[in-house]
Amino acid sequence: MTARLRIDRTRCAGHGICVLFAGRTIDLDAWGFPEVLEETIEPHALPAVRRAITSCPRQALSLEEPPSPAGRRGTP
Amino acid sequence: MTLARSPVLDPLTDRTLPYRMGQPGGRLLAGRPPRLGAEPLRDHAARLGPLPLGDPRRVLEELERSGLTGRGGGGFPVARKLAAARAAASAGCAHHVPHVVVNASESEPASVKDRTLCTLRPHLVLDGAAVAAAIAGANRVVVYAHRGTDRAIEALRLAVAERRAAGLPDPAWLVGVGPARYVSGEASAAASWLEGGEAKPRALRLPLAVGGIAGRPTVVHNVETMAHVALIVRFGADWWRQAGTMASPGSRLVTVHRGGPRGAELLEMVAPLTVGTLLTPPAPEDRDDGGRSPSSYEPGAVLIGGYAGRWAAADAVEGVPFTSDALAAVGLAPGCGVVAPLPKEACGVAAMATLAQWLAAESAGQCGPCLFGLADVAEGLQRLTERVSSRREVRNLRLLLGDIRGKGACHHPDGVVGMVESGLDVFADDVDRHARRRPCGATADLPAWPFPAPEEAWR
Structure with missing residues (x-):
């Protein structure tokens, strides 16, 4: 089972805190914005990635874990 | 097979539109000549007959058989989008009534097709939207347009009033006018605007057709797509497929x-x-400059x-x-x-630089790589145009483009990257001469493409 790291780039403001926690999975690009190095997250990298996700001040990161429940989103 | 006789070689000059029309005829633009303006409901109904709104499932099958794909740029199969919305609506509860949006924003300044279609054949567009609403199970339709396309908006509003007066079995119509920004025409930006937010693209977790405006299934189709739907419903997929080719059917x-x-x-x-x-090239007498500058064609x-x-x-x-x-x-x-x-005589580097500068300014400024990356690309091309760049800078520019790709919530940065990357290849000679700070030999000005000044407001 593999998970994918999603970056909502409309939220990300380039604080770069994620890299401090998950430097093996995330790198910064030329403008200081995160770049996911590995499309799928290996199980051993998950704890670090989870810390990166919770530490993001803009809550721009999320983990997509299959099977993703389709259909329902926040109701209005 | 119905063929319009080489429409491009025999352009009909129409003085009421700010551009020329090809020979009228074809299908979407069949009927009265463009200089007469919008086709009134009476003429529209007399020419095409009433809209046959039968069993939505049959209509959906017909659309699937037609192979119609979206005409706004994405080219997504229309039937699949409608089927997804229909399925999502029936899976949800009663208050998950889907939304249908007619995308009339046409934010591409180089394109005139959508505004013209709305201006000349508003009822064809609205017919298609009524069909889409019937399939998706929506009871109202929003027509989303951009400021600055006044003729199209007026024609649509008049058409809506005509339909209301005639008491057609239509969904409720709403014409919304959003900001004239390049990225505001993107479907998720339209959805964001219709939710009361800014007309900026969003990062989607679900397709709009499943969970769009306020979490409801939302079908967004381009106006040309809607107009094709209106024709397929009336005359069938087989007739519609007689135009175009097997692999990309329809006009x-x-x-x-x-x-x-x-x-x-x-x-x-x-x-x-x-x-x-x-x-x-048009015949010299048909040219706007009377054939004075043959080379520019x-x-x-x-x-x-x-x-x-x-x-x-x-x-x-x-x-x-x-x-x-x-x-x-x-x-x-x-x-x-x-x-x-x-x-041939114009400078490709200057063309790329002009386009990139305008496109960079049209970024919604939400995603870092788009906001900063596109500005860097535009600056790099500007330096190249001014011959203060170097071959090393050109190599760096290529690396920069690779860094931007795939890093936007929408496809705006990817589109700019594609334009510049292809341009660097096609204009390789011009690029090389500019990088060596030598003259590229261009003698002609750039074509007079429209570059509207960006609007400040995003609402």
Whole structure:
């Protein structure tokens, strides 16, 4: 089972805190914005990635874990 | 097979539109001549008959059989989007009534097809939207337009009033006018605007057709797509597929820029024409400048699909039919149907720089790589144009482009990257001369493409 790291780039403001926690999975690009190095997250990298996700001040990161429940989103 | 006789070679000059129209005829633009303006409901109904709104499932099957794909640029199969919304609506509870949005925003400045279609055949567009609403199970339809397309908006509003007065079995209509920004025409930006937010693209977790506006299934279709739906429902998929080719069926509206101060020309392609045919220079007496500058009509390269489309060398695509499959075979896409040639004598580097600068300013500024990256690309091209760059800077520019790709919530940055990357290849000679700070030998000005000043407001 593999998970994918999603970056909502409309939220990300380039604080770069994620890299401090998950430097093996995330790198910064030329403008200081995160770049996911590995499309799928290996199980051993998950704890670090989870810390990166919770530490993001803009809550721009999320983990997509299959099977993703389709259909329902926040109701209005 | 119904063929419109080489519409591009016999342009009908229409003085009421700010550009020329190809010969009227074809399908979407069949009927009265363009100079008469919007077709009233009475004439529309007399010409095409009433809208047969039968069993939605049958209609959906017919649309699927037609193979109609979205004409706003994405080219997504129309039936699949509608089926997804229909399924999502029936799976949800009663308050998950779907939304249907007619995307009339046409944010591509080089394209005139959508505003013209709305201006001349508003009822065809609204018919298609009524069908889409019936399939999706929506009871109201929003027509989303951009400021600055006043004639189209007025025609749509008048058409809505006519339909209300006639008491047609329609959904409730709403005409919304959003900001005239390049990225505001993107479907998720339209959804955001309709939710009361800014008309900026969003990062989607679910497709709009499943969970769009306020979490409801939302079907967003381009106006040309809607108009095709109205024809398929009336005359069937088999008839509709007689136009176009097996792999990309149906007629297609194309905006061609053949030069001259009047700018664009619109035509409906019933039988597929090659890019070369589309770009056939008009006879000297038909030219807006009276044939005074013959050389400016000889294309060296062609920009296909809009400002964020891709460049191709004119002689390489001359014989390629302007259909999605034939263009895909040479790495191009019809996009929103724009063909914009660059004269042989004009500078490709300057053209890229002008486009990149405008497109960079049109970023919504939400995603870092788009906001900062596109500005860097525009600056790099500007330096190259001014011959203060170097070959090393050009190599860096290519690396920069690779860094931007795939890093936007929408496809805006990817589109700009595609335009510049293809341009660097097609104009390799010009690029090299500029990088060596030598003259590129360009003698002609850039074509007079429209570059509207960005609007401040996002509401």
